[in-house]
Amino acid sequence: METRNQTDVSEFFLLGLTDNPELQPLLFCLFLTMYLVTVLGNLLIILAISCDSHLHTPMYLFLSNLSFTDICMSTATIPKMLLNIQAQNQSITYAGCLTQMCFVLVFACWENFLLVTMAYDRYVAICHPLRYTVIMNPPLCGLLVLLSLFLSVVNALLLSLMVLRLSFCKDLEIPHFFCELAQVIKLACSDTLINNILLYFVGSLFGVVPFSGIIFSYAQIVSSVLRMPSAGAKLKAFSTCGSHLSMVSLFYGTGLGVYISSLAAGSSRKTAVASVMYGVVPQMMNPFIYSLRNRDMKGALRKLISGISFL
Template identity: 65%
Template sequence: MGPENQTRMSEFLLLGLSEKPEQQLPLFGLSLDMYMVTVVGNILITLAIGSDSHLHTPMYFFLSNLSLVDVCLVTTLVPKMLMNLLTHNKAISYAGCFAQMYFFIVFVCLDNLLLTVMAYDRFVAICHPLHYVTIMSPRICGFLVLMAWSISLLNSILQILMVMRLSFCTEREISHFFCDLGEVMKLSCSDTFTNDILVYFVTGLLGVLPFTGILFSYTQICSSILRVPSAGGKYKAFSTCGSHLSVVLLFYGTGLGVYLSSSVTHSSWKILVASVMYSVVTPMLNPFIYSLRNKDMKEALRRFTSRTASSQ
C-alpha cells in the first residue's frame, strides 16, 4: 500500500453487539443493569473488607484489589458502549480507541496476575501454615501487588506502542463493542507480523505461565487436603480456597472461550457473546461467588450494611 493511501484515522466505528434498531434499547437496559450490579457489588466487597479488622489478612487484601480492578475493567468498556447504544452513534475517536485498548490490557493482565498471587497465597496457607505469617507478610503482599501493576502497565505500554506504529487506511469498522487489540490490528494496512509475534509471546508469558502456576498451586493444595485425616478438616481446608478456584475457572474458562471463538469460528456474534462473558459477566459474578461461598465475607457485608443503615 503506497504512502498516498495511508492516513491516520480520526475515528473508528464500533459496530457493537447488534445493528438492529429494535434491539438497541433492550441491550442498553441489560448492559446498564449489569454494569451497576458489577460496580456496586465489587465496591461493597472492597468497603466491607476495609472496614472489618477481621478481614485484614493477605487473602482479603488481594480480594479487595481484585474487586477494584474489576470495577476499573468494566468502567473501561461499558460506559462507552452505553453511550453508543443511547445516541445511536458508533464513533470512537482514534485517541479514545487507543486509550480504551491500553486500559483494557492493563486490567485484564492485572486480573490474571492477581488470581495467580491469590493461588500462591492459598498454597502457602494450606501447604505451609506454620510459615504463612512470615512468607505472606504485609511487605511481601504489597510487593506482589506492586509487581502485578508494574508488569501490567509495562505490557500494555509495549502493546500500544507497537500498534501505534501501524498505518490505517480506509477500513475503520471494528466488529466489536470495544476497541479490542486483535480487531484493531485487522484494520491495519501495514504488515502486522511483528505485532502478532509480540501478542503470542506475551500471551504465552503472561497467560500460560501464571495459569501453570495456578495449576501447580492447586495440585499441591489438593495433595495436602487429601492427607488431612478428618472429613471436617478436609472440608474446612477446601472451603478456604473454593471461592478463588471458582473465580479462576470462570476467568480462564471464558478467556479460553474468547480465544477459541475467534480461532475456530467466523461468527462475529459468537465472538461477541464470548467477549461479553469474559469482560463483563465475569467481573459481575465475582462478588456473588465470594460472598455466597464465604461465611466471613457474608458476615462482614452484613455488619457493613448494618452500620451504614444505622448511621443514616
Template identity: 65%
Template sequence: MEPGNDTQISEFLLLGLSQALEQQSLIFGLFLSMYLVTVFGNLLIILAVSSDSHLHTPMYFFLSNLSLVDICFTSTTIPKMLWNIQTQSKVITYAGCITQMYFFLLFGGSDIFLLTAMAYDRYVAICHPLHYMVIMNLRLCGLLVLVSWIMSVLNSLLESLMVLRLSFCSDLEIPHFFCEFNQVVQLACSDTLLNNIIMYFSAGLLCGGSLAGILYSYSKIISSIYGIPSAHGKYKAFSTCASHLSVVSLFYGTVLGVYLSSAASQSSHSSATASVMYTVVTPMLNPFIYSLRNKDIKGALQRF
C-alpha cells in the same frame, strides 16, 4: 502512511453487538444493569474488607484489589458502549480507541496477575500453615500487587505502542463493542507480523505462565488436602480456596472458550458476543461467588 500525527485516521466505528435498532434498548438496559451490579457489588467487597479488622489478612487484601481492578476493567468498555447506544453513534476517536485498548490490557493483565497471587496465598495457607503469617507478610503482599501492576503497565504500554506504528486504510469498522486489540490490528494496511508475534508471545507469557502457576499451586494444595486424616479437616481446607477456584475457573474458562470458539468459527460477531462473558459477566459474578461461599465476607457485609 505513518502513524501518529501523519496518519489520516481520526476515528473508528464500533459496530457493537447488534445492528438491529429494535434491540438497542434491550442491550442498553441489560448492560447498564450488569454494569451497576458489577460496580456496586465489587464496591461493597472493598468497603467490607476495609471496614472490618477481621478481614485485614493477605487473602482479603488481594480480594479487595481484585474487586478494584474488576470495577476499572468493566468501566473501560461499558460506559462508552452505553454512550454510543444512547447517542445512536458508533464513533470512537483514534486516540480514544488507543486509550481504551491500553487500559483494557492494563486491567485485564492485573486481573490475571492478582488471581495468580491469590493462588500462591492459598498454597502457603494450606501447605505451610504454621509459617503463613511469616511468609505472607505485609511487605510480600504489597510487593506482589506492585509487581502485578508494573508487569501489566509494561505489557499494555508495549502492545499499545505497537498499534501506533500501524497505518490504516478506508475500512475502519471494528466488529466489536470496544477496541479489542486483535480486531484493531486486523484492520491495519501495513505489515502486522511483529504485532502478532508480540501479541501471542505476551498472551502465552501472561496467561500461560499465570495459569501454569495456578495449576501448580492447586496440585500442591490437593496433595496436602489428601494428606489430612479427618474428613472435616479436608473440607475446611478446601473451603478456604473454593471461592478462588470458582473465580479462576470462570475467568479462564470464559477466556479460553471465547478465543477457541472464535478461532474455530472465524466470526467476529460471535467473538464479540462471547467476549461479554469475561469482560462483563465474570467481574459481575465475582462478588456473588465470594459473598455466597464465604462466611467472613457475609458477616462483614451484614455488619457493614
C-alpha cells in the same frame, strides 16, 4: 484500497453486538444493569474488607484489589458502549480507542496476576500454615500487588504503543463493543507481522505461565490436603479454596471459550458476543461468588449494610 497513516486516522467505529435498532434499547438496559451490579457489588466487597479489621489479611487484601480491577475493567468498556447506543453514534476517536485498549489490557492482565497471587496465598496457608504469617507478611503482599500492576502496565503499554507504527485503511469498523487489540491490528494495511508475533508471544507468556502457577499451587494443595487425617480438616481446607477456584474457572474458562469461538465462528460479530463472557460476566459474578461462598465475607457485608441502614 487507500492507505492512511496513523496520524491521519481521526476515529474508529465500534459496531457493537448487533446492528438491529430494535435490540439497542434492550442492550442498553441489559448492560447498564450489569455495569451497576458490577460496580456496586465490587464496591461493597472493598468497603466490607476495609471496615472489618478481621478481614485485614493477605487473602482479602488481594480480593479487594481484584474487586478494584473488576470495577476498572468494566468502566473501561461499558460506559462508552452505553454512550454510543444512547447517542446512536458508533464512533470512537483514535486516541480514545488506544486509551481504551491500553486500560483493558492493564486490568485484564492485572486480574490474571492477582488470581495467581491468590493461589499462592492459599498454597502457603494450607501447605505451610505455621509459617503463613511469616511468609505472607505485609511487605511481601504489597510487593506482589505492585509487581502485578507494574508488569500489567508494561505489557499494556508495549502492546498499545506498537499500534502507533501501523497505518490504517478507509475501513475502520471494529466488529466489537470495545477496542480490542486483535481487532484493531486486523484493520491495519501495513505489515502487522511484528505486532502479531508480539501479541501471541506476550499472550502465551502471560497466559500460560500464570495458569501453570495456579495449577502447580493447587496440585500442592490437593497433595497436602489428602495427607490430613481428619475429614473435617480436609473439608475446611477445600472450602477456603472454593471461592478462588470458582473465580479461576470463570476467568480462564470464559477466556478459553472466547478463543475457541473465535476459531470456530464464521463472523467477528459472533466473537464479540462471546467476548462479553470474559469482558463483562466474570467482573459481575466475582462479588456473588465470594459473598455467597465465604462465611467471613457474609458477616462483613451484613455489618456494613446494617451500619449503612442506621445512618
